[in-house]
Amino acid sequence: MATLTIGCFPGLVGNMTYDFALKLAEAAVNKGHKVNIWFSGNASGSVKAKQKHLKDYSTGEKHLRALIEKGVEICTCEACSIARGVDKTNAIEGIQWNAMHWYLAKIHASDRVLQIGGE
Amino acid sequence: MATLTIGCFPGLVGNMTYDFALKLAEAAVNKGHKVNIWFSGNASGSVKAKQKHLKDYSTGEKHLRALIEKGVEICTCEACSIARGVDKTNAIEGIQWNAMHWYLAKIHASDRVLQIGGE
Amino acid sequence: MGDVKLAFVVQKPQYKSETSRLAITHAISYQTVEILLEDGDIVTPTLCFVGEGVLGLQKGQKAMDLYGITSTETHIKNCLLVDLDVLVCKEDLAKYGIPEDMMPDAEDMGADKKIKVAPFSEIQKAMEDAKHVLFF
Amino acid sequence: MGDVKLAFVVQKPQYKSETSRLAITHAISYQTVEILLEDGDIVTPTLCFVGEGVLGLQKGQKAMDLYGITSTETHIKNCLLVDLDVLVCKEDLAKYGIPEDMMPDAEDMGADKKIKVAPFSEIQKAMEDAKHVLFF
Amino acid sequence: MKLAVFVSDFKLACDTLERLNADKLGIIFVANGVYHATTKENGKSSSLLDKAPNLYALSEDIQTRGMKDEDVDKRVKVVNYSDVVDIIFNEYDKLAWI
Amino acid sequence: MKLAVFVSDFKLACDTLERLNADKLGIIFVANGVYHATTKENGKSSSLLDKAPNLYALSEDIQTRGMKDEDVDKRVKVVNYSDVVDIIFNEYDKLAWI
Numbered sequence: 001m002a003t004l005t006i007g008c009f010p011g012l013v014g015n016m017t018y019d020f021a022l023k024l025a026e027a028a029v030n031k032g033h034k035v036n037i038w039f040s041g042n043a044s045g046s047v048k049a050k051q052k053h054l055k056d057y058s059t060g061e062k063h064l065r066a067l068i069e070k071g072v073e074i075c076t077c078e079a080c081s082i083a084r085g086v087d088k089t090n091a092i093e094g095i096q097w098n099a100m101h102w103y104l105a106k107i108h109a110s111d112r113v114l115q116i117g118g119e
Numbered sequence: 120m121a122t123l124t125i126g127c128f129p130g131l132v133g134n135m136t137y138d139f140a141l142k143l144a145e146a147a148v149n150k151g152h153k154v155n156i157w158f159s160g161n162a163s164g165s166v167k168a169k170q171k172h173l174k175d176y177s178t179g180e181k182h183l184r185a186l187i188e189k190g191v192e193i194c195t196c197e198a199c200s201i202a203r204g205v206d207k208t209n210a211i212e213g214i215q216w217n218a219m220h221w222y223l224a225k226i227h228a229s230d231r232v233l234q235i236g237g238e
Numbered sequence: 239m240g241d242v243k244l245a246f247v248v249q250k251p252q253y254k255s256e257t258s259r260l261a262i263t264h265a266i267s268y269q270t271v272e273i274l275l276e277d278g279d280i281v282t283p284t285l286c287f288v289g290e291g292v293l294g295l296q297k298g299q300k301a302m303d304l305y306g307i308t309s310t311e312t313h314i315k316n317c318l319l320v321d322l323d324v325l326v327c328k329e330d331l332a333k334y335g336i337p338e339d340m341m342p343d344a345e346d347m348g349a350d351k352k353i354k355v356a357p358f359s360e361i362q363k364a365m366e367d368a369k370h371v372l373f374f
Numbered sequence: 375m376g377d378v379k380l381a382f383v384v385q386k387p388q389y390k391s392e393t394s395r396l397a398i399t400h401a402i403s404y405q406t407v408e409i410l411l412e413d414g415d416i417v418t419p420t421l422c423f424v425g426e427g428v429l430g431l432q433k434g435q436k437a438m439d440l441y442g443i444t445s446t447e448t449h450i451k452n453c454l455l456v457d458l459d460v461l462v463c464k465e466d467l468a469k470y471g472i473p474e475d476m477m478p479d480a481e482d483m484g485a486d487k488k489i490k491v492a493p494f495s496e497i498q499k500a501m502e503d504a505k506h507v508l509f510f
Numbered sequence: 511m512k513l514a515v516f517v518s519d520f521k522l523a524c525d526t527l528e529r530l531n532a533d534k535l536g537i538i539f540v541a542n543g544v545y546h547a548t549t550k551e552n553g554k555s556s557s558l559l560d561k562a563p564n565l566y567a568l569s570e571d572i573q574t575r576g577m578k579d580e581d582v583d584k585r586v587k588v589v590n591y592s593d594v595v596d597i598i599f600n601e602y603d604k605l606a607w608i
Numbered sequence: 609m610k611l612a613v614f615v616s617d618f619k620l621a622c623d624t625l626e627r628l629n630a631d632k633l634g635i636i637f638v639a640n641g642v643y644h645a646t647t648k649e650n651g652k653s654s655s656l657l658d659k660a661p662n663l664y665a666l667s668e669d670i671q672t673r674g675m676k677d678e679d680v681d682k683r684v685k686v687v688n689y690s691d692v693v694d695i696i697f698n699e700y701d702k703l704a705w706i
Contacts, residue, residue, distance in 0.1 A: 002697050007508065009393055011130055011161045013202050014256025015238060016639050016669075017616060019305055023668070027689035033697070040400070041392045042130045042238070045164050048204030056263065056308045057202040080396075083132050083176040085167030090209065100403035104417045105410035107506060108378045112696055114614070114703045115508035117386070117393040119134060119161070119238035119255070121599050126372065128257055133392025135541050135571075136518060138441055142570070146591035152599070159264070160256045175399065175444045199260075219267035223281045224274035226370060227242045231598050233516070234372035235607045236250070236257040238391070249524045249608065251618065253673060254640050289524045290619060293643060296674040304668045311674060335648050340674070362531055365604075366511050373526070373606045385622045385706065387520065389575060390542050425622045426521060429545060432576040440570045447576060471550050476576070498629055501702075502609050509624070509704045523619050 002111040003034040007103055010118040011042030012051075012060040017118055018043060022063045024114070029070045036110070037067070037074045038103040042119055044080035047091045061092055068094040075102050121230040122153040126222055129237040130161030131170075131179040136237055137162060141182045143233070148189045155229070156186070156193045157222040161238055163199035166210045180211055187213040194221050244283040245368035247361070252294025252310040253301075261285070261374035262313040269320045284323040284364045291374075292330045296340040315344040318351040325356045325364060380419040381504035383497070388430025388446040389437075397421070397510035398449040405456045420459040420500045427510075428466045432476040451480040454487040461492045461500060512536075514602035517543035517558065526608055527561065536564035536602055538594060539586070544571045547586040559585055566597065610634075612700035615641035615656065624706055625659065634662035634700055636692060637684070642669045645684040657683050664695065 008021040025035045039046060046060035053059040068074060075096035081087065088097055096102070107113050127140040140162075144154045158165060165179035172178040187193060194215035200206065207216055215221070226232050248261045265283045272280065287295060294310050301309035317324050331338060341353045354360075365371050384397045401419045408416065423431060430446050437445035453460050467474060477489045490496075501507050513532035518541040527537075537558060539547050546556035547567040559565060565586040569579055572588070579588045589597065598605055611630035616639040625635075635656060637645045644654035645665035657663060663684040667677055670686070677686045687695065696703055 004693075004696070009396065011164075011238065013199070014160065014259060016253050016305070016672075020616075020638055020669075023305075023689050024692060028693045031690065031693055033693065040396055041133065042161055042164075045130075045161075045203060048167075050206070051204040052201040054198055054202055055302075055306075056313075057198070058305065058307045059202065061204070079173055079176070080132070082171040083173055083178065084164060085170040085180070085205075085209075087169070090204075099406070100400045101407040101410060103400065104380075104404055104407045104419075107380065108375060108407070108411060108415060108417050110506070112701075112703055113506040113508065114696075114705060115510070116614075116705045117397075117510040119130065119391040119393070123595075123598070128260065133395060135389050135441070135574075139518070139540055139571075142441075142591050143594060147595045150592065150595055152595065159260055174438075174442075175449075177441065177443045218270070219264045220271040220274060222264065223244075223268055223271045223283075226244065227239060227271070227275060227279060227281050229370070231603075231605055232370040232372065233598075233605045233607060234374065235516075236261075236374045238255040238257070247526070247606075249526045251640050251643075254617065288529075289526055293618065293640070293647075294673050298676075299674040300671040304672050309672070309674075333650055334643075335651070358529060362529075365530075368604070371513070371604050371606055373608050383624070383704075385624045387542050387545075390519065424627075425624055429520065429542070429549075430575050434578075435576040436573040440574050445574070445576075469552055470545075471553070494627060498627075501628075504702075507611070507702050507704055509706050521621050523621060 001032045003109060004028050004112045005036040005106045005110040007038045007115040008043045009041035009116060012046035013057050017116060019058050021116055025067055025072055029072055035072045036106040037072060040077040040080050044076045045084045045086060047076045047081060047095045048086045049090055049092045064092055120151045122228060123147050123231045124155040124225045124229040126157045126234040127162045128160035128235060131165035132176050136235060138177050140235055144186055144191055148191055154191045155225040156191060159196040159199050163195045164203045164205060166195045166200060166214045167205045168209055168211045183211055239279060241280050241282055243368045244281060245365045245371045246283050246285045246374065247371060248287045248291035248374045249289045251290045257374050258291065259310055259313060262317060265322055266316055266320055284325060285317060286325045286361045286364055288327040288361055289330055292326055292334060295326065296336060297342045311342045314342050315347060318344040318349040319347055321351050324353045325361050326353055327361055328355045328357050331355060375415060377416050377418055379504045380417060381501045381507045382419050382421045383507060384423045384427035384510045385425045387426045393510050394427065395446055395449060398453060401458055402452055402456055420461060421453060422461045422497045422500055424463040424497055425466055428462055428470060431462065432472060433478045447478045450478050451483060454480040454485040455483055457487050460489045461497050462489055463497055464491050464493050467491060511604050512602045513604045513606060514538055514598055516540055516607040517546060519543055520545040524608060535562040537562045539567040540571055544568060547583050548572060548577050548581045555583060559583055609702055610700045611702045611704060612636055612696055614638055614705040615644060617641055618643040622706060633660040635660045637665040638669050642666060645681050646670060646675050646679045653681060657681055
């Protein structure tokens with residue numbers, strides 16, 4: 001079994017790139033691989049807890065909780081999140097908070113890295 | 120004096136389109152015009168209070184408060200915001216909350232409308 | 239000010255960012271805007287799809303099954319149900335080889351209204367007739 | 375695993391979305407990654423700008439004065455201060471008519487390191503030498 | 511119609527502008543759109559400079575990117591935010607952002 | 609290098625893919641990138657289909673858009689998320705998203 005690290009920058013809700021990143025993570029972990037996810041940019045807003053899941057909008061929270069449950073490590077860029085007014089006290093439990101070097105450290109120990117840029 | 124309504128969809132922080140929308144609003148209100156701003160899409164995340172202003176990141180909160188002070192009406196798409204976990208209890212005071220028809224109603228009474236799409 | 243006509247012009251494909259689907263839901267909201275207007279005032283949007291904006295409209299979308307979100311197809315049907323004028327650029331459908339009969343309708347939901355596949359000149363006219371144009 | 379080399383490839387212009395500037399700040403963070411690694415392990419990014427990614431790098435940026443945000447120029451200087459390899463595609467600078475001497479340096483801050491204006495082939499080689507490539 | 515189009519990108523993802531007709535057409539280059547006014551690609555000016563007789567570029571966005579107002583093509587008028595407000599209220603009746 | 613490139617847009621804003629060299633190059637069409645595999649523009653297939661010998665398109669993203677797996681160009685293999693995981697671990701060593 002191998003390790004995949006995904007860096008995801010695009011924001012949650014309506015941007016299907018974010019949905020892609022989570023679906024790929026789920027498929028990899030379901031096959032027994034280790035998966036890490038790094039959020040930066042607009043994606044760092046998606047660690048906010050109490051997202052209301054409306055059927056017209058995609059959502060982050062329930063998928064993130066399910067991935068954490070399966071052992072996926074998820075970390076948000078602290079600076080990016082607090083710049084958006086999201087801090088640990090109002091975030092989804094189990095998400096890690098760290099600086100950008102968390103991502104580089106996970107990459108160091110990864111077999112594959114998928115960096116997804118965009119808004 | 121005339122009325123300008125700006126619809127702004129792109130997210131705050133790093134996306135210079137958002138900064139443009141606020142600067143244009145400020146320039147218009149400084150000339151005595153009436154300005155309305157509608158946030159939807161990623162921009163609806165920018166009504167979150169307690170944004171930390173880091174110098175490496177642009178910010179929404181302090182500019183939004185200044186615009187409200189000058190009489191600019193600002194409203195966020197309620198569904199878009201709550202889908203992102205931002206609700207009235209943790210939002211910047213003075214921002215209005217409404218459905219998409221708020222935007223159409225403001226447009227009805229506007230001389231100029233600038234709809235800015237994007238992420 | 240009576241009836242204010244708007245042209246909503248969607249030029250980016252669905253399922254890329256949120257913008258193109260928000261264009262549709264914003265247009266649909268014309269149905270309830272009267273609660274915020276004076277008696278006799280209305281807003282009438284025409285929803286136009288041009289360029290790459292004609293991508294992602296066709297029938298048979300599985301977005302709800304596969305991603306758990308309302309499909310663009312469903313949103314388009316809702317437009318027809320609230321009697322919105324929807325124009326899809328004929329030249330652009332042809333450019334991308336999308337048959338006109340792949341456009342959704344809402345007959346099963348009881349809507350008489352249909353999407354109109356129209357030449358760009360008609361979309362241009364909708365922009366000219368509108369008081370404001372909104373590009374998505 | 376020792377030294378893991380990375381190629382950061384920026385292909386979108388600065389000041390459009392956040393992605394292109396985050397590429398720079400992420401690369402800079404290599405300087406502190408050792409606190410999370412075993413002794414002897416390091417990460418070495420090479421930061422490459424290609425295509426439209428060469429836009430928005432040049433000297434004299436007024437982003438702080440006009441928009442209140444740190445300029446890309448300042449971020450690039452910070453790269454040089456932490457001794458990061460920065461490659462800017464020579465062919466693309468030429469394509470857009472940007473003189474090579476418009477690239478910033480950080481001499482005033484005491485950095486010896488300079489931006490290297492390099493042919494695409496050298497950027498291709500950085501990608502080949504890297505264990506992972508990251509496109510921004 | 512008198513239409514002012516804001517162009518905010520250098521490489522445009524859509525061809526809308528090519529097809530639009532307006533009795534009076536103005537293009538306001540903002541954000542990375544200012545490169546249309548300042549930068550040649552392979553020695554060639556942007557084709558948008560031939561598209562409309564009324565061209566403007568936002569000074570703040572030129573200077574943010576390390577360029578100077580003098581770097582702008584002679585056909586383009588350099589304006590600031592305050593000028594943009596006057597332009598959109600006084601010279602056009604509809605606005606588009608593409 | 610053995611490089612798998614994820615293409616997620618139909619109209620690409622960059623020409624990176626044109627210049628990249630790889631000993632083994634694969635293209636995985638996802639999101640709106642699937643149109644490269646399903647849709648002709650003015651009767652012409654996407655030039656990306658000639659760029660790499662190994663082409664894949666994500667079934668979930670084809671069907672989300674109202675198209676069918678059978679609509680895909682014969683050169684392209686239709687895959688699902690689970691297949692993508694195997695492809696990136698077993699057949700390539702580096703990944704790019706453009």
